[in-house]
Amino acid sequence: MEEKLNGNDYGKQATIDVLTTKDVDVYKVTTGHFEAENKFDKDSVLLAGSKVKISEWKMSTGSLRIVSSSRYQSSEENFYVIYCDENDTTWFKEL
Numbered sequence: 001m002e003e004k005l006n007g008n009d010y011g012k013q014a015t016i017d018v019l020t021t022k023d024v025d026v027y028k029v030t031t032g033h034f035e036a037e038n039k040f041d042k043d044s045v046l047l048a049g050s051k052v053k054i055s056e057w058k059m060s061t062g063s064l065r066i067v068s069s070s071r072y073q074s075s076e077e078n079f080y081v082i083y084c085d086e087n088d089t090t091w092f093k094e095l
Helices: 007-011
Strands: 014-020 024-030 039-046 051-055 064-068 078-083 092-094
Touching: 007 064, 007 078, 014 064, 039 078
Parallel strands: none
Antiparallel strands: 014 051, 014 092, 024 039, 024 078, 051 064, 064 078
């Protein structure tokens, strides 16, 4: 059987330092054998004024940016994302 996707590979994509300007929902993703099999569960709310790292690109399964911080650390089976509209950059400011 094919191995599951590795959450650490996704987490490494979060390389842009940002400061959030709005509260946003964070979802914990449990990896499957391919992206369409990933499971999403709401984890928490990232408050305005938080410093995190996000990915430059959005995932192919929707308008999702990968997020990483001391609180949102990826593992082999999990990583964290923020849902945002395709061109929405109003919830963060690059540092």
